[in-house]
Amino acid sequence: MIRFENVTKVYDQKARPALDSINLEIDRGEFAFLVGASGSGKSTFLRLVLKEDRASSGAVYVAGQNVANISSWRVPRLRRGIGVVFQDFRLLPQKTVFANVAFAMQVIGKSRSVIRDTVPEVLKTVGLEGKENRLPHELSGGEQQRVAIARAVVNRPGILLADEPTGNLDPTTSMGIMGVLDKINQNGTTVVMATHDDDIVNEMRKRVVELKNGVVIRDEAKALYTSMIPVVGQSRRLRDASGRDEQPQVIPPRAGSRAEARAEFRTAGEGQA
Amino acid sequence: MRLAFVLGEIGSGLRRNLSMVISVILVTFVSLTFVGAAGMLQLQINQMKGYWYDKVQVAIFLCSDGSTAPGCATGPATPEQEDNLRTLLKSPAVAQYVNDFQYESKDDAYKHFKEQFSNSPIVDSVTPDQLPASFRINMKDPEKYEIISETFSSQAGVETVIDQRQLLERLFSAMNAASLVAVSIAGVMIICAILLIATTIRLSAFSRRRETGIMRLVGASKMVIQLPFILEGVIAAVIGAALASGTLWAVARFFLEGVLSKQYPDTAFISPGQTLILVPALIGLGVVLAGISSLLTLRRYLRV
Numbered sequence: 001m002i003r004f005e006n007v008t009k010v011y012d013q014k015a016r017p018a019l020d021s022i023n024l025e026i027d028r029g030e031f032a033f034l035v036g037a038s039g040s041g042k043s044t045f046l047r048l049v050l051k052e053d054r055a056s057s058g059a060v061y062v063a064g065q066n067v068a069n070i071s072s073w074r075v076p077r078l079r080r081g082i083g084v085v086f087q088d089f090r091l092l093p094q095k096t097v098f099a100n101v102a103f104a105m106q107v108i109g110k111s112r113s114v115i116r117d118t119v120p121e122v123l124k125t126v127g128l129e130g131k132e133n134r135l136p137h138e139l140s141g142g143e144q145q146r147v148a149i150a151r152a153v154v155n156r157p158g159i160l161l162a163d164e165p166t167g168n169l170d171p172t173t174s175m176g177i178m179g180v181l182d183k184i185n186q187n188g189t190t191v192v193m194a195t196h197d198d199d200i201v202n203e204m205r206k207r208v209v210e211l212k213n214g215v216v217i218r219d220e221a222k223a224l225y226t227s228m229i230p231v232v233g234q235s236r237r238l239r240d241a242s243g244r245d246e247q248p249q250v251i252p253p254r255a256g257s258r259a260e261a262r263a264e265f266r267t268a269g270e271g272q273a
Numbered sequence: 274m275r276l277a278f279v280l281g282e283i284g285s286g287l288r289r290n291l292s293m294v295i296s297v298i299l300v301t302f303v304s305l306t307f308v309g310a311a312g313m314l315q316l317q318i319n320q321m322k323g324y325w326y327d328k329v330q331v332a333i334f335l336c337s338d339g340s341t342a343p344g345c346a347t348g349p350a351t352p353e354q355e356d357n358l359r360t361l362l363k364s365p366a367v368a369q370y371v372n373d374f375q376y377e378s379k380d381d382a383y384k385h386f387k388e389q390f391s392n393s394p395i396v397d398s399v400t401p402d403q404l405p406a407s408f409r410i411n412m413k414d415p416e417k418y419e420i421i422s423e424t425f426s427s428q429a430g431v432e433t434v435i436d437q438r439q440l441l442e443r444l445f446s447a448m449n450a451a452s453l454v455a456v457s458i459a460g461v462m463i464i465c466a467i468l469l470i471a472t473t474i475r476l477s478a479f480s481r482r483r484e485t486g487i488m489r490l491v492g493a494s495k496m497v498i499q500l501p502f503i504l505e506g507v508i509a510a511v512i513g514a515a516l517a518s519g520t521l522w523a524v525a526r527f528f529l530e531g532v533l534s535k536q537y538p539d540t541a542f543i544s545p546g547q548t549l550i551l552v553p554a555l556i557g558l559g560v561v562l563a564g565i566s567s568l569l570t571l572r573r574y575l576r577v
């Protein structure tokens with residue numbers, strides 16, 4: 001469903017590449033976690049799938065199609081096949097739950113009757129029946145994220161990309177969200193989720209792809225957040241890791257190598273702050 | 274559905290950005306009023322030129338009823354006198370200065386008069402008999418007017434020889450200068466309008482970046498995302514153009530027709546109806562202004 005062939009993405013010629021010769025394949029109907037520290041290339045990976053950016057070299061295939069060959073006026077069609085969920089929900093504050101989900105159908109020209117039929121069904125899938133007429137600020141964080149998921153899947157995309165969807169939520173609520181994502185995955189949608197949340201990854205036991213400095217350092221099925229096999233000599237090479245589009249999250253250090261990586265990252269990030 | 278959606282977006286955009294939209298309307302209104310004023314001056318010049326202005330330079334008016342000139346002692350010009358003048362015009366001494374000439378009978382004169390003064394009440398009180406017949410001469414060199422004047426003003430049956438161009442030229446050059454000034458002011462105002470429309474669309478795109486961001490993600494087409502912004506600018510510009518057209522019509526109706534044409538009944542003024550031919554041009558110009566500036570702005574500020 002998603003295939004990266006030797007993909008390199010360079011934002012700045014002088015810095016190290018955000019993604020460095022990535023080879024990766026995610027099959028139809030798979031559920032994959034993308035883990036790694038901030039600046040490891042997770043968001044760049046998702047942006048390349050959406051054709052928000054062009055790969056500097058290599059080829060990105062989505063649903064069998066090389067995205068580099070999709071002309072700009074057909075990019076909307078590519079994006080209709082991909083649902084996206086973010087850490088900050090991105091709901092429209094003045095629209096109700098129903099209108100927020102319906103918006104995704106309106107803008108691609110779905111008819112009123114189709115919208116009336118589909119939206120309640122999707123809201124039921126994410127567990128929000130009876131809350132159609134609430135405004136986003138009247139919902140809890142977990143409920144808002146459910147609305148965002150409903151909006152992402154209402155047009156039945158083949159792929160769902162989630163960029164730290166539980167980043168703003170407490171552990172219990174997060175597990176509820178994971179239940180929703182799992183349900184969507186079982187309906188046949190490929191799910192790729194970038195996350196920092198080790199509890200969730202450990203709980204779900206799905207495929208884990210770990211990125212570090214733009215390189216895949218681990219790709220395991222039914223894996224945990226941290227590798228069982230210690231990687232020697234990796235952590236000291238983090239000197240120039242620059243946090244680009246993700247805020248550093250303060251998470252109490254657990255595994256030794258992660259704590260070190262994080263401390264180093266903060267030192268590197270101070271110049272930019 | 275999609276149309277209703279786009280219309281709804283336009284409505285909410287106009288409401289949210291009301292003060293900017295009003296300023297766009299006013300700026301396009303003022304700039305297009307100046308454009309229209311220049312257009313009206315040109316229409317007025319054409320009106321005053323009448324039938325002969327662009328074709329001939331010199332007119333030899335023949336005697337008619339009530340002429341008091343010395344050459345008219347014998348009353349209205351007779352056919353013989355007219356023949357004499359025609360012969361004289363064809364004689365080598367005169368013909369070397371003349372490209373060609375035309376004879377305008379009283380009936381022709383009446384017809385042209387009615388066309389030129391169609392908007393003036395004077396047309397009802399004039400009959401063909403009151404208007405002089407004339408020879409209209411197209412000169413090889415308009416500067417040689419004096420020769421024609423000397424040769425013909427003393428002839429029997431000639432009331433007067435007039436260099437019509439000279440009479441009107443000074444007035445027209447003043448009016449052309451005025452329309453040049455109007456066009457220059459309009460140019461500055463149009464630049465103003467383009468920049469203001471660009472700023473308005475930029476603000477509008479910024480205040481709706483959440484919506485457009487989501488539209489992009491769920492795969493809305495470029496047209497659905499951009500059209501509301503373009504149409505917002507176009508609607509504001511068209512309202513401005515409509516106001517400008519209304520103003521020009523009001524000037525023609527209440528100032529030219531209501532005041533000036535009563536004070537100067539012997540001058541041909543344009544009618545309010547004639548200003549309406551400027552309306553499509555002004556509205557078209559407004560649409561083009563808004564379209565161009567919004568396309569340029571959206572390319573920079575609304576990535577799709």
